[in-house]
Amino acid sequence: MADVAREVGVTAKTVSRVLNDDGPVAAGTRERVMAAVRKLGYQPNLMARNMRVGARDATIGLVIPEMGNPFFGTVVGGIEDTVRARGLTLIVGSSSETAELEQSLIATFLARRVSALMVVPSAAGDHRHLRAERAAGLPIVFLDRPAVGMAADQVVSGNREGARSGVAHLIAHGHRRIGFVGDLPATLYTRRERFQGYRDALEEAGLPFDKALVESGHDQDAAFAAALRLLDLPGPPTALFAANNFAAMGTVVALARAGRRDVALVGFDDLPLAEVLDPPLTVVAQDPFAIGATAAQLVLSRLDGHRSKAARRVLVPTRLMVRGSGELPPPR
Amino acid sequence: MADVAREVGVTAKTVSRVLNDDGPVAAGTRERVMAAVRKLGYQPNLMARNMRVGARDATIGLVIPEMGNPFFGTVVGGIEDTVRARGLTLIVGSSSETAELEQSLIATFLARRVSALMVVPSAAGDHRHLRAERAAGLPIVFLDRPAVGMAADQVVSGNREGARSGVAHLIAHGHRRIGFVGDLPATLYTRRERFQGYRDALEEAGLPFDKALVESGHDQDAAFAAALRLLDLPGPPTALFAANNFAAMGTVVALARAGRRDVALVGFDDLPLAEVLDPPLTVVAQDPFAIGATAAQLVLSRLDGHRSKAARRVLVPTRLMVRGSGELPPPR
DNA sequence: TTGACATATGTCAACGTTGACATCCGCTGT
DNA sequence: ACAGCGGATGTCAACGTTGACATATGTCAA
Numbered sequence: 001m002a003d004v005a006r007e008v009g010v011t012a013k014t015v016s017r018v019l020n021d022d023g024p025v026a027a028g029t030r031e032r033v034m035a036a037v038r039k040l041g042y043q044p045n046l047m048a049r050n051m052r053v054g055a056r057d058a059t060i061g062l063v064i065p066e067m068g069n070p071f072f073g074t075v076v077g078g079i080e081d082t083v084r085a086r087g088l089t090l091i092v093g094s095s096s097e098t099a100e101l102e103q104s105l106i107a108t109f110l111a112r113r114v115s116a117l118m119v120v121p122s123a124a125g126d127h128r129h130l131r132a133e134r135a136a137g138l139p140i141v142f143l144d145r146p147a148v149g150m151a152a153d154q155v156v157s158g159n160r161e162g163a164r165s166g167v168a169h170l171i172a173h174g175h176r177r178i179g180f181v182g183d184l185p186a187t188l189y190t191r192r193e194r195f196q197g198y199r200d201a202l203e204e205a206g207l208p209f210d211k212a213l214v215e216s217g218h219d220q221d222a223a224f225a226a227a228l229r230l231l232d233l234p235g236p237p238t239a240l241f242a243a244n245n246f247a248a249m250g251t252v253v254a255l256a257r258a259g260r261r262d263v264a265l266v267g268f269d270d271l272p273l274a275e276v277l278d279p280p281l282t283v284v285a286q287d288p289f290a291i292g293a294t295a296a297q298l299v300l301s302r303l304d305g306h307r308s309k310a311a312r313r314v315l316v317p318t319r320l321m322v323r324g325s326g327e328l329p330p331p332r
Numbered sequence: 333m334a335d336v337a338r339e340v341g342v343t344a345k346t347v348s349r350v351l352n353d354d355g356p357v358a359a360g361t362r363e364r365v366m367a368a369v370r371k372l373g374y375q376p377n378l379m380a381r382n383m384r385v386g387a388r389d390a391t392i393g394l395v396i397p398e399m400g401n402p403f404f405g406t407v408v409g410g411i412e413d414t415v416r417a418r419g420l421t422l423i424v425g426s427s428s429e430t431a432e433l434e435q436s437l438i439a440t441f442l443a444r445r446v447s448a449l450m451v452v453p454s455a456a457g458d459h460r461h462l463r464a465e466r467a468a469g470l471p472i473v474f475l476d477r478p479a480v481g482m483a484a485d486q487v488v489s490g491n492r493e494g495a496r497s498g499v500a501h502l503i504a505h506g507h508r509r510i511g512f513v514g515d516l517p518a519t520l521y522t523r524r525e526r527f528q529g530y531r532d533a534l535e536e537a538g539l540p541f542d543k544a545l546v547e548s549g550h551d552q553d554a555a556f557a558a559a560l561r562l563l564d565l566p567g568p569p570t571a572l573f574a575a576n577n578f579a580a581m582g583t584v585v586a587l588a589r590a591g592r593r594d595v596a597l598v599g600f601d602d603l604p605l606a607e608v609l610d611p612p613l614t615v616v617a618q619d620p621f622a623i624g625a626t627a628a629q630l631v632l633s634r635l636d637g638h639r640s641k642a643a644r645r646v647l648v649p650t651r652l653m654v655r656g657s658g659e660l661p662p663p664r
Numbered sequence: 665t666t667g668a669c670a671t672a673t674g675t676c677a678a679c680g681t682t683g684a685c686a687t688c689c690g691c692t693g694t
Numbered sequence: 695a696c697a698g699c700g701g702a703t704g705t706c707a708a709c710g711t712t713g714a715c716a717t718a719t720g721t722c723a724a
Contacts, residue, residue, distance in 0.1 A: 001680060011704055016682060024701050041464045046443035047379035048680035051709050059440065067408040067424070073400035080399070080426060084433075089440050091423045092399070094412060101416075108391065108421050111378035112444065132373045220604060249604050256608040271605070272552060272581050276588040278610045333710060343674055348712060356671050380710035383679050 001044070007036040019044060050113055059089045060299065061109030062118040065097040071245055071269055071288050072120065075143060078292025079118065086300060088115070097218075099124040106130070116299045120144045123188045127152070139302035143295045145189040151311040153302070155295040157286045159190050159268075162318030163197025163243065164204075166266040166284040169320060170239040171205045174330050175264060177213065178202075179230040179237035181247045184218040191216075194243040194268055213237055223250025224257075231258055238330035239264035245271060252277060264328040268318075275323055282326025284318045291316050333376070339368040351376060382445050391421045392631065393441030394450040397429040403577055403601055403620050404452065407475060410624025411450065418632060420447070429550075431456035438462070442470075448631045452476045455520045459484070471634030475627045477521040483643040485634070487627040489618045491522050491600075494650030495529025495575065496536070498598040498616040501652060502571040503537045506662050507596060510534075511562040511569035513555055513579045514548040523548075526575040526600055545569055555582025563590055570662035571596035577603060584609060596660040600650075607655055614658025616650045623648050 005012045010029060017023045018033040025033075036042075050057045060083055064072045076092060083090050093109075095102035102122045109117055116139040121127065127142075128149040134140050140147075142154040170178050180198050183191040195214075202209050212233060215226035223246055230237055231254065240255075240263060242248035248267030255263055267274070267283040274281040294314050302309075337344045342361065349355045350365040357365075368374075382389045392415055396404045408424060415422050425441075427434035434454045441449055448471040453459065459474075460481040466472050472479075474486040502510050512530050515523040527546075534541050544565060547558035555578055562569055563586065572587075572595060574580035580599030587595055599606075599615040606613040626646050634641075 012681075013705080014703060016680095017703085020682085022682085024703090026702060029702080041461070043439065043442050045383065045445070045680055046440070047383045047445060048709090049682075051377065051379045051383060051679095051681075051711090066405075067399070067412070068402060068405035070400060070402050070405065073398075073402065073405055076399040076426070080428070089425065089437065091425050091440075093421065093423050094408070096412070105421065107375065108378070108423075110375050113377070113379060129373070252605060253608050273584060273603070273605050273609070276585050276610075277605070277608065344711075345675080346673060348710095349673085352712085354712085356673090358672060361672080377710055380679090381712075383681090383709095383711075 001042065003040055004033065004036045004042050007040065008032045057113060057115060058087060059091055059112070059114045060116045060118060061106075061112070061114040062090055062092045063095055063102055063105045063109075064092060064120045065095050065122055067092075067094045069245070070272075071286070072144075074288035075120075075292040078289040078294075079296045080292075082293045082296035082300070095122050097122045099126065116140070116303060118143060118295055118299060119147075121147060121189075123185050137307045139299045139307065141295045141298045141302075143291055146313075153295075153298045153312050153314075155291050155298065155314045155316060157190070157291065158315050158317045159193035160197040160200065162284040162286070163194035163241070163268060164200040165197075165318070165320055166268060166326070167198050167201035167241050168204065169282070169322075169326055170241065170264055170266055171201060171207065173239075173264065173327055175237075175239035176207055176330070177210070177235065177237045177239070178207075179213045179215070179227075179240040180243065181223055181226050181230065181240055181251050182214065182216040182243045183247065184216045184222070186216060191243060198241060198243075217247070217250065220246045220250040220253070223247040224254045225250075227251040227254035228258065231255075231260060231263070237263070239266075239326075239328075241265075242267045245269040248281065248283065252281065262328065262331055264326055264330070266326040270321060274321070277325070279325045279328065280323035282323045283321050285321050286318055287316050333374065335372055336365065336368045336374050339372065340364045389445060389447060390419060391423055391444070391446045392448045392450060393437075393444070393446040394422055394424045395427055395434055395437045395441075396424060396452045397427055397454055399424075399426045401577070402604075403618070404476075406620035407452075407624040410621040410626075411628045412624075414625045414628035414632070427454050429454045431458070448472070448635060450475060450627055450631060451479075453479060453521075455517050469639045471631045471639065473627045473630045473634075475623055478645075485627075485630045485644050485646075487623050487630065487646045487648060489522070489623065490647050490649045491525035492529040492532065494616040494618070495526035495573070495600060496532040497529075497650070497652055498600060498658070499530050499533035499573050500536065501614070501654075501658055502573065502596055502598055503533060503539065505571075505596065505659055507569075507571035508539055508662070509542070509545065509567065509569045509571070510539075511545045511547065511559075511572040512575065513558050513562065513572055513583050514546065514575045515579065516548045516550040516554070518548060523575060530573060530575075549579070549582065552578045552582040552585070555579040556586045557582075559583040559586035560590065563587075563592060563595070569595070571598075571658075571660075573597075574599045577601040580613065580615065584613065594660065594663055596658055596662070598658040602653060606653070609657070611657045611660065612655035614655045615653050617653050618650050619648050 001012050005015045017025050018030050093105040118141050120143050127147040131150045140152050146154045217223040217226040242251040270283050270285040333344050337347045349357050350362050425437040450473050452475050459479040463482045472484050478486045547561050549555040549558040574583040602615050602617040
């Protein structure tokens with residue numbers, strides 16, 4: 001900036017005024033400054049700007065567990081749409097589902113003085129350390145999974161009820177032995193909730209819970225193996241409930257490879273090709289876009305001054321999409 | 333930091349020394365400082381730190397067109413794995429495929445003085461303005477698509493050759509009328525290259541090019557509609573080439589809904605469920621993880637001091653995955 | 665005993681920007 | 695002719711941190 005000022009023959013302050021449309025500047029000066037800016041390729045230094053008292057910058061930091069999961073991709077889309085309408089920039093980092101990287105990303109964002117923080121917490125995370133930030137007025141919203149150790153705004157799917165309804169759907173079609181293909185680690189919030197929903201449905205129908213029918217894996221390959229283990233059981237399940245998108249994909253592949261077209265399947269979270277699978281995949285669909293958009297709304301309302309209101313919890317409902325795979329009857 | 337210093341009864345400089353393991357500090361002082369840091373929940377202000385002379389911070393900025401596309405999700409995964417091993421943090425922003433947002437994200441990253449910039453340029457982008465940055469030694473790498481208006485490192489798929497081989501595969505199975513379901517806008521680099529590959533294959537086989545056989549759409553729904561238009565043509569194609577992942581998904585759905593199991597299909601970019609589709613989907617697979625990892629390597633080598641080496645261009649080869657849909661013969 | 669050296673800490677300035685306040689100029693109305 | 699005013703610009707300090715350099719205290723070998 002000093003260079004620009006020297007070039008034009010004014011002080012830095014005047015340049016600053018031109019750049020920020022702040023205070024009166026003679027038209028001629030403005031033009032000469034702009035010309036110099038272009039000529040020198042000047043880029044304002046945001047860090048210096050934001051360093052001044054308490055200044056926050058027009059950026060929102062988001063931490064998600066994995067970039068490769070389309071579920072989170074869609075969540076991010078929902079956030080972006082909402083946040084952009086307000087001229088805010090979203091920057092995203094991925095924690096690879098580890099508490100350590102999550103911590104370090106949050107620290108990076110805090111150190112950069114983002115104006116709000118959005119976090120999809122990893123399984124092992126602990127967010128006590130964010131209480132001070134929240135108390136200081138920084139909007140913090142948790143998505144898809146709740147915070148651990150602190151009260152904060154959160155937006156989550158209706159996991160338990162969704163899973164319950166999916167499993168109840170299988171039961172309604174006559175199944176009594178239903179396998180559960182879940183995520184790992186088993187301590188993961190969404191995994192626990194959906195598992196509870198699974199047990200709710202069993203109990204509701206008076207069916208026994210058999211822990212041999214529960215297998216897990218975090219990615220598609222692991223879910224594939226988990227599903228195969230279930231199919232190879234002595235008293236195998238006649239239906240499977242896949243508790244997330246990768247689990248569903250792995251299970252679909254397992255059924256196809258095993259040539260088992262007689263096993264019913266309900267997935268949790270929709271897949272783009274669900275309807276063209278054979279049989280078409282019945283799922284409990286989440287609304288990841290709405291999760292993102294809603295969370296972003298909460299952030300905006302906090303930024304708009306409702307900073308000290310009590311923490312809110314929003315539940316985004318799921319919807320059962322009946323397509324075929326979940327309506328297969330048990331054999332005979 | 334001043335607060336911490338006051339609490340302990342030392343100067344800020346000493347606190348700085350403790351925090352950065354810089355210079356000698358008495359063990360007792362170190363402990364008291366750390367205690368105060370914890371007590372006050374002090375977070376260093378990165379902006380102030382980085383403001384000092386030419387300092388760059390341990391962050392790499394990445395701009396991608398859309399977060400929701402699993403292709404880019406995997407690319408990001410490749411970058412993260414590589415970059416993290418070096419203690420660098422990756423922050424990502426999405427341009428929604430617009431030159432304007434891309435610009436603004438790049439400006440944000442530059443203003444934050446990231447230590448390197450990685451960009452998947454949007455169709456309309458112009459990167460002349462980055463020449464000065466590159467000349468000043470900032471590592472800049474373009475992925476998936478090349479820069480416009482400047483020489484810079486770039487990592488792209490073997491789009492043209494990949495598409496050529498995919499279409500040649502269909503021709504080898506007897507097809508003479510092959511539809512092209514492409515991305516939009518048609519000016520998009522990958523779209524142009526793959527289209528060229530399509531034409532290369534036709535020409536190579538002495539087949540005429542019929543522009544009626546070219547339809548496009550950017551997302552799955554648009555590709556679905558595009559594929560339907562091709563199927564409804566007076567002289568319809570006996571095979572389709574879908575030039576990206578969404579195009580392939582849309583086309584698969586279109587064929588399924590139309591009940592057309594006689595039309596051959598080759599997709600560009602692999603899909604997680606490709607093998608369980610009916611028929612299993614033959615694709616020209618890209619290696620998005622390798623694209624990301626390779627680009628990150630280029631960045632690291634620049635950061636390691638090879639800043640002024642000539643721009644490099646790396647081509648990541650594709651691989652034809654034969655699964656069934658591409659081997660269907662033309663009718664009769 | 666002395667000076668050379670290491671250890672522990674402090675002082676100061678600078679990074680780039682902008683708020684608060686000051687200055688200078690020309691114009692207006694009386 | 696002069697006070698008053700608004701427009702255009704300048705001056706200064708401060709934000710939080712760290713590099714360069716200075717100071718103070720203690721240790722040890724000659």
